[in-house]
Amino acid sequence: MASRFRSLLLMALALGSALPAWAAEPPEEKALSPIIEPEVKRREFHEARIDTENFEVTVFAGMLGIEDFGSSPVYGARLGYHVAEWLFVEGSLGMATAGKTSYEAITGANTLSDEERELIYYNAAVGFNLLPGEVFPTRHTTYNSDLYLIGGVGSTQFAGADRFTFNIGLGYRLLFTDSFALRIDFRDHIFNMDADVLGQDKTTQNLELTVGLGFFF
Amino acid sequence: MRIQVLWLLILALWITTMARAEEPAGEFVRIADPYIEIHTGPGSGYPVFYVAERGEEIAILRRKTDWFQVRTRRGKEGWVHRDQLERTLTLAGEKIKLATVTLEAFSERKWELGATGGDFGGAAMLGLYGGYAFSRNLSAELGLAQSFGNISSTYSLTGRLVAQPFPEWRYSPFFSLGTGYIQINPKATIIYPERTTNQMSYVALGLRTWLTRRFIFRIEYDYYTIFSATNDRDDNEELNGWQAGFAVFF
Numbered sequence: 435m436a437s438r439f440r441s442l443l444l445m446a447l448a449l450g451s452a453l454p455a456w457a458a459e460p461p462e463e464k465a466l467s468p469i470i471e472p473e474v475k476r477r478e479f480h481e482a483r484i485d486t487e488n489f490e491v492t493v494f495a496g497m498l499g500i501e502d503f504g505s506s507p508v509y510g511a512r513l514g515y516h517v518a519e520w521l522f523v524e525g526s527l528g529m530a531t532a533g534k535t536s537y538e539a540i541t542g543a544n545t546l547s548d549e550e551r552e553l554i555y556y557n558a559a560v561g562f563n564l565l566p567g568e569v570f571p572t573r574h575t576t577y578n579s580d581l582y583l584i585g586g587v588g589s590t591q592f593a594g595a596d597r598f599t600f601n602i603g604l605g606y607r608l609l610f611t612d613s614f615a616l617r618i619d620f621r622d623h624i625f626n627m628d629a630d631v632l633g634q635d636k637t638t639q640n641l642e643l644t645v646g647l648g649f650f651f
Numbered sequence: 652m653r654i655q656v657l658w659l660l661i662l663a664l665w666i667t668t669m670a671r672a673e674e675p676a677g678e679f680v681r682i683a684d685p686y687i688e689i690h691t692g693p694g695s696g697y698p699v700f701y702v703a704e705r706g707e708e709i710a711i712l713r714r715k716t717d718w719f720q721v722r723t724r725r726g727k728e729g730w731v732h733r734d735q736l737e738r739t740l741t742l743a744g745e746k747i748k749l750a751t752v753t754l755e756a757f758s759e760r761k762w763e764l765g766a767t768g769g770d771f772g773g774a775a776m777l778g779l780y781g782g783y784a785f786s787r788n789l790s791a792e793l794g795l796a797q798s799f800g801n802i803s804s805t806y807s808l809t810g811r812l813v814a815q816p817f818p819e820w821r822y823s824p825f826f827s828l829g830t831g832y833i834q835i836n837p838k839a840t841i842i843y844p845e846r847t848t849n850q851m852s853y854v855a856l857g858l859r860t861w862l863t864r865r866f867i868f869r870i871e872y873d874y875y876t877i878f879s880a881t882n883d884r885d886d887n888e889e890l891n892g893w894q895a896g897f898a899v900f901f
Contacts, residue, residue, distance in 0.1 A: 479747050484719070612713065
């Protein structure tokens with residue numbers, strides 16, 4: 435009995451929270467204005483009420499080739515801001531786990547601990563929409579697209595150190611709707627590795643291919 | 652009982668959102684030019700597929716950079732550039748006003764958010780900072796930076812006061828005093844990887860300039876003192892550095 439009473443009370447509460455939204459249109463106004471204009475239009479213009487969609491958030495997954503350590507799955511997220519139709523800035527965060535070098539596989543030795551094998555990178559980049567366009571997958575569908583050149587700087591935490599990293603690449607954005615996009619990113623992450631890890635100091639090229647889903651807001 | 656409550660909450664939420672969705676969407680304007688061109692996408696290269704005539708009312712649905720998505724009375728949806736939209740009228744017959752960011756807005760800014768890159772005592776560095784202006788001349792900033800040396804990397808968290816004597820200039824110099832903490836992480840492959848945290852102070856001299864819209868470019872020279880003196884070692888470390896970067900302001 436008590437439980438039924440409680441559920442009734444809750445139902446009343448839930449309806450009560452929903453009702454004010456219905457009641458928001460004052461009934462007197464309807465009575466005053468004739469039925470000629472069914473659609474209420476704002477006569478004043480307020481720029482702030484227009485929904486701006488210049489931010490883009492993307493989640494991505496793909497493969498990252500870590501020089502000397504094989505290729506590994508990589509995943510992460512990006513946050514971008516579109517400054518102009520041809521320009522955007524974007525921050526990215528990604529992670530992967532490195533495999534073994536050939537030396538390690540042959541000798542059974544471990545040059546890195548499990549923790550040092552975890553690769554985490556972040557970067558800030560500037561993108562240029564070089565080739566904006568439209569694609570026509572069928573007779574009746576058209577999607578907007580962008581081919582962009584992107585590059586920037588950041589940090590890669592790998593093999594026991596933070597490594598200053600340049601990144602440069604190309605990307606393709608296919609907009610399924612005005613808010614959702616499919617993205618394909620090809621990126622080269624360039625950083626230095628030391629002799630105590632790889633036997634020689636060298637600049638490594640770490641190529642990454644990812645597929646992402648973007649949302650504009 | 653729990654499930655009942657959950658369903659009721661979902662129902663209440665659904666009803667509220669449905670009621671909201673019924674509000675008329677968008678702002679309405681009336682075309683004043685002989686015609687406006689509607690593009691298929693938010694960019695000047697996208698083809699014009701429809702032309703709306705003078706006197707027609709259009710609804711503005713959303714905005715991406717300088718492009719506005721509009722819907723005509725006949726249900727055509729496309730993108731119009733800001734320059735054309737500025738020559739339309741409100742339904743009351745007044746000229747549309749779109750906000751433009753001016754040099755005045757730059758000198759009156761309250762918040763600033765940016766990223767920098769540069770050099771910290773010979774090592775590459777990256778930084779992120781946020782600032783708040785108390786007045787046109789004085790602001791406070793909080794910064795997070797990382798540097799990449801050959802034998803160690805550092806993280807620092809600093810706060811600083813920034814004085815700007817000529818806020819109304821487009822190229823505006825500033826002077827700054829700051830303090831904070833720096834953590835020094837030797838590379839794990841070095842034999843004695845010992846992490847140390849020290850206090851640090853620094854002075855900076857720099858230049859800020861308004862680029863366009865809400866963007867700032869800035870460059871500065873920094874002189875750091877790291878208070879690394881201990882009972883065994885009594886010398887503090889002194890370093891030079893510089894950084895340059897971009898910021899947005901509000």
